[in-house]
Amino acid sequence: MDTVTPLKISLFSNLMNAILDPLFIFTFNMGVTGAALATLAAEVTSAIIFTFFLWKRKMVTPSKMFTLPKWAKLAPLVKGGAALQLRNFALNVTFLAVTRVTQSIDNTGVAAAAHAMAIQTFQIGGIVLLALSTVAQIVVPNKMIEKIDENTGEQTGGVIAAKDTVSRLMRWGLILGTILGSLQVLLIPHLQKSTPILAVREAARVPALLASLYQVINGFVFIGEGVMVGCGSFLQLSLSTLVATIATVLALQEFPKSFGLTGVWMSFGVFNTLRLLGVIIHQQFNGPLSARKTTKVMKKDS
Numbered sequence: 085m086d087t088v089t090p091l092k093i094s095l096f097s098n099l100m101n102a103i104l105d106p107l108f109i110f111t112f113n114m115g116v117t118g119a120a121l122a123t124l125a126a127e128v129t130s131a132i133i134f135t136f137f138l139w140k141r142k143m144v145t146p147s148k149m150f151t152l153p154k155w156a157k158l159a160p161l162v163k164g165g166a167a168l169q170l171r172n173f174a175l176n177v178t179f180l181a182v183t184r185v186t187q188s189i190d191n192t193g194v195a196a197a198a199h200a201m202a203i204q205t206f207q208i209g210g211i212v213l214l215a216l217s218t219v220a221q222i223v224v225p226n227k228m229i230e231k232i233d234e235n236t237g238e239q240t241g242g243v244i245a246a247k248d249t250v251s252r253l254m255r256w257g258l259i260l261g262t263i264l265g266s267l268q269v270l271l272i273p274h275l276q277k278s279t280p281i282l283a284v285r286e287a288a289r290v291p292a293l294l295a296s297l298y299q300v301i302n303g304f305v306f307i308g309e310g311v312m313v314g315c316g317s318f319l320q321l322s323l324s325t326l327v328a329t330i331a332t333v334l335a336l337q338e339f340p341k342s343f344g345l346t347g348v349w350m351s352f353g354v355f356n357t358l359r360l361l362g363v364i365i366h367q368q369f370n371g372p373l374s375a376r377k378t379t380k381v382m383k384k385d386s
Contacts, residue, residue: 093133101126167318174322174329178355185336186348195345197279198287202349205275205288206295209264213257213299213306220253220310224373228315247373253307254367261303268296291349301356308363315372324362328355 101122108118138144189195227246232238272292276285312321332355339347368375 089137090134093130093137096133097126097130100129164316164318167322171318171322171325174325178329178332181333181336182348182351185340185351186345189340189344189348192283194281194283194287197281197284198291198345199348201275201278201284201288202291202295202345204278205268205272205292206298208268208271209261209296209299210302212264213261213302216253216257216260216303217306217310217313220250220307221313223249223253224311224314225316228372243373243378247378250311250367250373253311254304257303257307258300259303261300264303265296265299268299269293272296287345290346294346294349294353298353298356301353301360305356305359305363308367309359311373312363312366312371315366317366317371320362320366320370324359324365328358328362331355331358 104122104125105119108114108122109116112118114121135144139146186195186199224246227241227249228243230242231240272289275292276288279285309321312318332351335351335354336348339350341347343350367373371377
């Protein structure tokens with residue numbers, strides 16, 4: 085399947101969702117249920133079209149589509165998927181705990197509104213850095229494969245080349261995290277204009293600054309965790325996230341008592357810092373591209 089076809093299918097699916105949303109929500113007066121049905125219809129249609137093109141290009145057959153794969157082929161997917169589900173569970177627990185504590189800080193809704201404003205500040209740079217995590221997942225494993233250049237006959241790729249790529253990505257994480265964090269600080273006054281309530285503005289000021297500061301850490305964390313996925317270190321990534329979640333839940337029991345909403349965002353700092361520690365351990369000590377293992381490869385080659 086050429087690269088244009090998936091783009092066309094995705095575009096069609098999104099347009100279909102955009103058209104059905106107002107029809108189901110307002111014209112048929114279905115509300116939230118209509119929004120869910122519109123999304124479901126678009127996703128099912130997309131799946132059917134993708135399946136048709138895969139079948140047309142003989143990339144799938146009806147007989148194999150409904151045949152259970154052998155355990156030998158399925159086992160790696162199950163193990164990796166289970167580990168990533170553990171990570172997703174830990175992430176969901178973290179955000180649920182944050183939401184619960186934020187809602188319990190006061191009964192006026194000021195803390196909740198200020199938290200939403202801080203989240204908006206965080207998302208300015210967070211979306212970009214999260215995209216780099218996906219880039220690392222794709223680039224790093226591709227670099228790990230040793231290839232022979234057809235033109236020069238020289239060998240490309242391998243562990244050392246992948247390690248160099250990781251180093252460049254991490255440097256870009258630092259640069260972009262710093263730039264995006266600084267941009268967020270500059271935009272905070274403009275974001276605070278989104279509410280006329282002075283109490284919300286004041287409550288959001290320090291959390292928004294912390295959200296900007298954390299982007300420097302996130303530049304390392306998001307890319308580093310993308311590297312872990314690219315290296316297949318699913319279990320280590322999940323355990324690292326789980327440890328960070330446990331520490332964050334404990335921090336949420338104490339920090340908000342003294343610092344209110346700022347304490348919630350201090351707990352976010354605990355979460356991101358421990359995830360960063362997991363990235364450092366992976367890249368320096370026990371990962372397939374760790375400094376310890378790449379040094380051994382270099383000594384062997386020399």
